[in-house]
Each structure stands twice: as structure tokens, then as C-alpha cells.
Amino acid sequence: MPKTAHARFALALLSCLLAFGAAAQGAPPPAADEAGLTPRERLGKRIFEDRSLSRPAGVSCASCHDAATAFQGVNGSPVPAVARGSLPASLGKRNTPTIMYASFAPPFGFIDDKDEATGKVEKIPAGGQFLDGRAADLLAQFSGPLLDPLEMNAPSRAFAVEAIRDGAYAPLAREVYGDKLFDDTDAAFEKLAQAVVAYESSARFHPFASKFDDYLRGAAKLTPLEREGFALFKDPKKGNCLACHAGKEESRNPQDWLFTDFTYDALGGPKNPAIAATATAPDLGLCKRPGLDKVAPAGFDTASVCGAFKVPTLRNIAVTGPYLHNGAFTKLRDVVAFYATRDTDPARWFPKGEKFDDLPADYRGNVNTSEAPYDRKPGQKPRLSEKDVDAITAFLETLTDRPAGK
Template sequence: MPKTARGARLALALLASVFALPAAALGASDDGGLSPLERLGKRIFEDASLSRPAGVSCASCHDAATAFQGVNGSPVPAVARGSLPSSLGKRNTPTIMYASFAPPFAFIEEKDEKTGKVEKIPAGGQFHDGRAADLLAQFEGPLLDPLEMNAPSKRFAVEAIRDGAYAPLVREVYGEKIFDDPDRAFEKVAQAVVAYESSARFHPFASKFDDFLRGTAKLTPVEQKGFALFKDPKKGNCLACHAGKQESRDPQDWLFTDFTYDALGAPKNTAIAATASAPDLGLCKRPGLEKIAPAGFDVASVCGAFKVPTLRNVAVTGPYLHNGVFQKLRDVVAFYATRDTDPARWYPKGEKFNDLPAEDHGNVNTNEGPYDRKPGQKPRLSETDIDAIVAFLETLTDRPAAK
């Protein structure tokens, strides 16, 4: 969860000014409030004819009922089922809620508050490893992935849309000649999906916590305690990574992520066949990372690191962590609190970081609270504290607008 402050405050402030959109109902099933471009994106997002075999759409694994996250009926709760019955994903499906706020993948400057040294660290992008620079690049990943929608090509997707029921809407939005150039048409199709995923439907800021910020709701005593523990650098220290501006009452200043990457040393999930024999090293295996990394950056230093997720809607987006190893939200918080004080609770025989090669164990965050503990020491969070933080996290769930 935590890490030293990343210098992401400036990025958060900039993003807040870019994405000032009105609220809308979470997971609304109709087209209300959508522009023609966003409506087209919704049609494509829900189009199950784009997979091979047909039957799986973006919405199959990004279910509005669970904050646009899901597993498409997978027998393994940690990973989604693809269009082929035998196809299972390699990682836990991330929510798309609030994903449009993530800046493009890049290296940003971070100043160490203790030493004053400035270094560049990776931040932003889409997917757990940031391999898509932005939402536009993200669209084609699941579409063409053999383990997901398994579409044979971009041209196939364009032709399926051209011959489908909403082709008139495509022409209405982009003009009669849109399908003349398949490459250009695919780019426009992707832009429509991005427009939909960037609409207020995916970031309604409609939680109890948002109402608390606006002054129209009050947190219960246990929720207040959880919020205090969440912010306290000597307790949960969650705010170090799951960022928010403490001085602000604007919900858009509380995205609960700084978009950076952290190595948590998650326990191995033996239910995922794709990583049963080889660990998932995350960011260091991002294609092309070596080419864009600044001079002197050690790519191996981010093996085991994954993007810090937003905590908005976290109570309904389980399972948790990149490998879905935890089904319950409370277990995630308890893991953060006791990973280092009671390793046997989480790892077989108490052998920590069992999903990483020994040479990468040094990448795991062990210096900051609540990780700065040793076996047998008192955790920074008690069991009661853990319950309080969970109660606070449950206030981050967006609620449907009143009809």
C-alpha cells in the first residue's frame, strides 16, 4: 500500500482540471446522458460479436454491476474466462472506473524527502504493468489477445462493426466514408470506446465519501477512525500511495492512487495456471521499458512492481492484487499490516515473497510503515484498526443516482 511520497500532487492537480465532468449513475444500462460518440463507444464496448468465437465483449469482463470489473464466469475467481472455453487470463481484471484519470505512461520526477535526491520513477499507463500507454492503446490489447476476445485482426473488428446493427451510428458520428480505410476506422472505433470510458458513467464521484467531502454526509465513528488510520503515516500510511489532497474537499482531488508502481511481495496464487511455474514479474517485463527508461535506470529494480490501483469501489472489485490472491478486502488490509510481523499467516512455512525469485526480493517495499516491522514485533495496525480501515474503504463505493 504505502511508499514514500511520489511527487504526484502536481499530476493530480493537473488531472483534476482536465476531467471536470458531471456525475451520472454508476453502471446505468441505458444511453442517458451520453453524447453520440460516447453512445457509439458503449455499443462497441458491449458488442459480443467482436470476439472469436462470438460471445465475449469488453463488458463481459468489465461488468457495470461490479464497478466494471469481473471474470466472465471463470472457474478461477482470480482471472477472467476468454472467448474460448479453455482460455483463462493471466492476471486479475482491473476495474475501468476512474481509469481515464491515469496519465500516459512516463517517468516522472520524485524527490526523496529524507535525502533531497531527485530521481525518475515510472508512473501512469493502463493495465497492471502499464504496458498500454493510455486508454487508446489499451483497447486493442484484450480485443486481440488469444486468451481474451481472440479477434483475429483489427480489420476483422472493423468489418464486424461495419456489417453490424449500429453501423448507421458509426456513420452518423464519423461520416459515410468511415469504413473506406480500415486502419483509420479502427483508430476511430478505439477513440469512441475511450470517449465512453472517459464519460462520467465511469467516474461519477457518487460515494458516501464524496458526499462527506461535499458536506452532505457524515462518516460514522468507526469510518472516521478508519479514515484517520488510513492517513496516519505511523499507522496505515495508505495515503502515501493511494493519494488524496488532505486540504481539499473536491472529490476529484481524491483518486486514491498516485499512478506509480510498487512491489508488495504478494503471496503466490497457485490457482493461476499461467504463473504456476514462472512468476509474474510485472513492470520490468513491460515491452519496450528499456528503450524509454532514463539513463541509469535499473529495469531489474522494478521486477515484482505493479501499478497502484485506485481504491474507489474497492469493496466491490474483488478479488484483490494483481494475481487475485485475496478474495476478501479485509484480508488485503490485514496482509499489509502483518506481512512482516507474521509471515506464516500469508506464506507457506513463512517464506516471504514466494512469488518472486530470490534476486528480486530486495525490490519489495520493506522500509515504510506498515511494512517496517520484523517477525514478532507488534503490527502498526491492530485487528480493530484493520476493521476500521475496511469500514472506511466501504464508503468509497459509488452509489446509483436516485431515479
């Protein structure tokens, strides 16, 4: 046998022996849908999808953040607006947000906001995770659903660490973090959470693979209706959507078009009577964020942000309904129409005649009524016509990412 053939045979034999050794140690091979992930991202994916971490077992992060719907979902809930938890009668209190592009959110804090008309600068809240910013970042976010009795209902961090230690992918965890990973429970939990953050920060969660991204790159053209919708979306006297759902008009880089500025706004959406939890305890959003008063600048009135929720990204908005923090709308077009006619025809959205009925009367003054398209009065012509609403809706549908591999 020639020397080169000997060498190839030896390498093949060594590869087989290494694979056998890994299997003998119980190291599970990468699954087909783990292609392209680093070992740490792969570990994060397995934790993200691990149904043994809930009590009772059966619910994982992926149960409410389904890849098929841009990592948003309700886990088979009978109420489309809120997710079902691990306990049969457990239902959430708020619409589940997508976690696609969530890794771009800055840590929760206060930023400068300049009023272009007056030149006045004030500090406003921005960033963080969850619709009320109660987690400073993705790392802090991980333990929230895990330990929430209405969600995964895990009894403790130690329980989660021990379940992973005794589970099928423990060898992968040790491969990533070392053989002594599980010696210190608190340190192990932190490292395992970091693996989930690595997975949620991977390209799988921000592929920039929509028609709009192809348009930015010069690889696709928008239809006339989509182009019209994009123009209305940007027009400060029409949709004025860029005021919150930000993008850099001069940029063709998809990463400059996240369609959120990560700030908070009180939209004044209608009540959703399907959410039983808010019947007696209205969801006040940001002002109930734990520790808000400790991180707010001196003199900041926390009551002024009651009813405010984080501005969501509009990427994948066509497949992540229902909409608003309370899931009050099931159709995307209805949300756009609500923006346009909330103030010109309030009876259309508040059938009992009580405008902003999802907020106690004391906080209704917090609702944004000064910026277009909200700066209208009942009976006035809305800034957007029904045809305009159709066009903007068509544009928003260009923001849906293609499935991987397509």
C-alpha cells in the same frame, strides 16, 4: 385551426417523419441505459458491449468489465482470480482491474520522486494502463484484450472494423464519423477506438457518487468507525495509505481524491496457486513491460521493478475483489490485515515459510520493506491493530459509488 395549433401539428408531423426516416435507414434508437451519452460515447458503449467482436462470438469488453461490479469481472471463470476468454479453455494470467476512474491516469512515463528525508530526486515510473503499464493510455489499451488469444481472440483489427461495418449500429458509427468512415480500415479502427475511450472517459466511469464523496461535499457524515479508519488511513505512522493511494488532505473536491498516485510498487503478495500460468513463469509485472528500456531514463535498472504493479485506485474497492494482481485475497479485510502484518507475522500469509513466494529469490529485494506499515520485523508490534484493520476496512467501504439513479 389556429395558427399556433397548425405550427404544433407541423412540428409533430416533421418529428415523426424524421424518426421514421431514421428507422428506415436502420439507425438504432438510443437504449434506455444510454441516456445522457453523446453520440460518440453511445457508439463507444455499443462497441464496448458488442459480443460479435470476439472469436468465437460471445465475449465483449463488458464481459470482463461488468458495470454491476464497478466495471470489473471474470466472465464466468471457474478461477475467481482470472477471467475466462472467448475460447472454452482460455483463462487469463492476471486479475482484471476495474476501469472506473482509469481515464484520470496520465500516459505512461517517468516522473520525479523526491525523498523528503534526503532531498534526493529520482525518476520513477507512473501512469499508463493495465497493471504493468504496457499500454501508454486508454487508446492503446483498447486493442490489447480485443486481439489477445486468451481474451477476445479477434483475428485482426480489420476483422473488428468489418464486424462493426456490417453490424446493427453501423449507421450510428457513420453518424459520428461520416459516411466514409469504413473506407480506410486502419483509420476506422483508430476512430472506433476513440469512441470507446470517450465512453470510458464519460461520467459513467467516474461518477464520484460514494458516501465519501458526499462527506467531502458536506452532504453526509462518516460513522465514528469510518472516521477512525480515515484517520488511520492518512496517518504516516499507522496505515500510511496516502503514500500511494493519494488524496489531497486539504481538498474537499472529490476529483482530488482518486486514491492512487498511478505509480508502481512491489507489494510481495503471496502466490495464488489457482493461476496455472504462473506456476512455471512468475508474473514479474512492470519489468516485463514491452519497450520499458526504451522509455526509461539513462541508467535505470529495469530489473529493479520486477514484481512491481501499478497502484490501483481504492474507489469501489469493496466490490472489485478478488485483490492484488494475482487475486490472492478474496476478502477486503484480509488485504488490509496483510499490509499490517506481512512483516510482523509472515507465517500468517506465507504458510510454507517462504516470504514473498510469488517472486523469484533474485527479485525479492525489490519488495517495499522501508515504508510504514511494512517497516517491521517478525515478532514486533504491527503498526495497525486488529481494531485498526477493522476501522480502515470500514472506511474503504465508504468509497463505493451508488448505482446510477440512486
